[in-house]
Amino acid sequence: MPQQVRGVIARSQQAPVELTDIVIPDPGPGEVVVDIAACGVCHTDLTYREGGINDEFPFLLGHEAAGTVDSVGEGVESVRPGDFVILNWRAVCGRCRACRRGRPQYCFDTFNASQKMTLTDGTELTPALGIGAFADKTLVHAGQCTKVDPAADPAVAGLLGCGVMAGLGAAVNTGAVGRGDSVAVIGCGGVGDAAIAGARLAGAGTIIAVDRDTRKLDWARELGATHTVNASDSDAVAAIAELTGGFGADVVIDAVGRPETWKQAFYARDLAGTVVLVGVPTPDMRLEMPLLDFFSRGGALKSSWYGDCLPERDFPMLIDLYLQGRLPLEKFVTERITLDDVEKAFHTMHSGEVLRSVVIL
Ligand SMILES: NC(=O)c1ccc[n+]([C@@H]2O[C@H](COP(=O)([O-])OP(=O)(O)OC[C@H]3O[C@@H](n4cnc5c(N)ncnc54)[C@H](O)[C@@H]3O)[C@@H](O)[C@H]2O)c1
Numbered sequence: 001m002p003q004q005v006r007g008v009i010a011r012s013q014q015a016p017v018e019l020t021d022i023v024i025p026d027p028g029p030g031e032v033v034v035d036i037a038a039c040g041v042c043h044t045d046l047t048y049r050e051g052g053i054n055d056e057f058p059f060l061l062g063h064e065a066a067g068t069v070d071s072v073g074e075g076v077e078s079v080r081p082g083d084f085v086i087l088n089w090r091a092v093c094g095r096c097r098a099c100r101r102g103r104p105q106y107c108f109d110t111f112n113a114s115q116k117m118t119l120t121d122g123t124e125l126t127p128a129l130g131i132g133a134f135a136d137k138t139l140v141h142a143g144q145c146t147k148v149d150p151a152a153d154p155a156v157a158g159l160l161g162c163g164v165m166a167g168l169g170a171a172v173n174t175g176a177v178g179r180g181d182s183v184a185v186i187g188c189g190g191v192g193d194a195a196i197a198g199a200r201l202a203g204a205g206t207i208i209a210v211d212r213d214t215r216k217l218d219w220a221r222e223l224g225a226t227h228t229v230n231a232s233d234s235d236a237v238a239a240i241a242e243l244t245g246g247f248g249a250d251v252v253i254d255a256v257g258r259p260e261t262w263k264q265a266f267y268a269r270d271l272a273g274t275v276v277l278v279g280v281p282t283p284d285m286r287l288e289m290p291l292l293d294f295f296s297r298g299g300a301l302k303s304s305w306y307g308d309c310l311p312e313r314d315f316p317m318l319i320d321l322y323l324q325g326r327l328p329l330e331k332f333v334t335e336r337i338t339l340d341d342v343e344k345a346f347h348t349m350h351s352g353e354v355l356r357s358v359v360i361l
């Protein structure tokens with residue numbers, strides 16, 4: 001029997017989000033219905049609402065979620081009803097050209113549920129990042145459910161489903177930060193702070209946090225920054241050079257995603273160092289730089305999609321480290337809210353008062 005539950009949808013670019021009844025079909029072959037316990041509010045949800053991803057309105061928002069498996073469709077063996085899972089947007093296909101070359105973290109054909117969730121009048125919904133978890137329940141592909149230790153707080157666990165994994169992986173996977181490395185992170189929101197936590201986990205020596213907001217710099221210190229730079233009153237490139245013996249950092253992570261921050265990352269890096277872009281630019285942004293600088297400074301200029309994570313490999317491991325007290329993921333949960341408060345949370349996010357607001361269901 002299809003189930004009718006509450007969900008937060010965006011009908012158009014102009015209108016605020018709306019809490020309404022939605023219909024979840026029974027899981028078909030390879031599909032799973034998940035009873036959502038918690039879902040973080042991510043910038044990407046707002047980008048959907050603003051029409052910045054595509055115009056397939058209405059969207060069912062929410063994608064940083066954890067919950068319990070409610071029911072499974074035919075052929076699903078990886079999870080069972082009652083399992084505690086984190087939802088992911090990288091259910092690797094195993095068959096595309098990236099997967100076949102042994103690089104499943106780039107999978108170009110990830111799985112999502114094939115059936116559609118709908119409004120009660122039958123209008124099909126587009127779930128954000130193929131998830132749609134600002135809802136009591138949602139329908140996903142079985143590969144989008146990663147089982148983790150149920151001892152984890154769902155509000156904390158869900159954050160690994162997007163922003164925290166993206167930042168942590170940008171440092172650990174894409175940037176390959178190693179023991180003793182110097183690392184600088186520009187932009188210390190949820191993503192940048194997760195990069196800082198990842199750099200600490202990987203054994204980085206100097207970890208420099210750069211932001212324009214002193215509150216963010218305080219949080220960055222709690223998550224592992226050894227030094228902070230306030231970009232509103234000092235030159236980030238010069239400050240990073242000064243903190244690294246005049247040379248620049250081995251790895252610089254841009255967790256803002258603007259031409260000016262990317263340039264700072266580029267020039268704040270030691271010779272042959274690595275720049276990782278994890279912040280997402282908008283289509284209008286342009287970069288102009290001397291090509292010779294790219295050549296003469298060497299090193300690697302990389303982008304990080306979802307922290308180059310593999311959910312099945314990374315989520316259970318990171319949850320274990322958190323439960324052992326070695327990764328303070330609970331610090332990312334600034335406030336716990338209800339489904340009614342998503343629109344308000346978008347404003348709170350903009351004003352920089354939170355790392356993450358998390359909807360508790
Ligand atoms: N690559 C991925 O897979 C992935 C996944 C999730 C999110 N993201 C992106 O990561 C970025 C960061 O996300 P977030 O949730 O941390 O956002 P956020 O808005 O919470 O954080 C951004 C931070 O950057 C700071 N900032 C802005 N301009 C700055 C500047 N010029 N210099 C220094 N600091 C500056 C802000 O004060 C804020 O603290 C976003 O672009 C988001 O879309 C990427």
Ligand SMILES: [Zn+2]
Nearest residue numbers: 093096099107
């Ligand atoms: Zn693939």
Ligand SMILES: [Zn+2]
Nearest residue numbers: 042044162163
């Ligand atoms: Zn997200």
